[in-house]
Amino acid sequence: ETGVTQSPTHLIKTRGQQVTLRCSSQSGHNTVSWYQQALGQGPQFIFQYYREEENGRGNFPPRFSGLQFPNYSSELNVNALELDDSALYLCASSLGQLNEKLFFGSGTQLSVL
């Protein structure tokens, strides 16, 4: 177990709704990255937060937004949900922006109907 916890584990929403996913990073980690993993695909980078600031973003529209709190936990918000947003959303934490020390949570499975 990595110490990175995500909630909820499963979620069902309808098209057009908004959703918030949560991630509690491993103790001592100050960086959180979010990835989207569609069925049958590899994870795709959404964005990264370092010390409460977004410091990198992948090719996702602005309706994907996030927050990092002073305790370094994080939220991923998705507005105006679309069917293609159905995926496993993975959170990963690290100390600094070093991918070689990245630990993943078990993910939130989002289904958009």
Added chain:
Amino acid sequence: AQSVTQLDSQVPVFEEAPVELRCNYSSSVSVYLFWYVQYPNQGLQLLLKYLSGSTLVKGINGFEAEFNKSQTSFHLRKPSVHISDTAEYFCAVSPTTGFQKLVFGTGTRLLVSP
């Protein structure tokens, strides 16, 4: 930009047989290389990584991988697989400088049967 190709979407193998999962990458800059494993309904677990030094990297659960810069490959191998190795395996790269996001391949499903 970086890209990762895992040509084999599925690799069936019998228990105790050797296996190789192939990974090729493309990048205009130097990269770090990773292999992750994903068991059903779980997140990603790091198997091994290449940062620098020896091109043969040993990881957990008896896996190893060899970095070949000229062929831009990082194939994963195990000399004898177990039923418990059945999972999805992802190869990933990230640049060594600048913003270091992970770029993943599409994954290879290893199916080990008795």
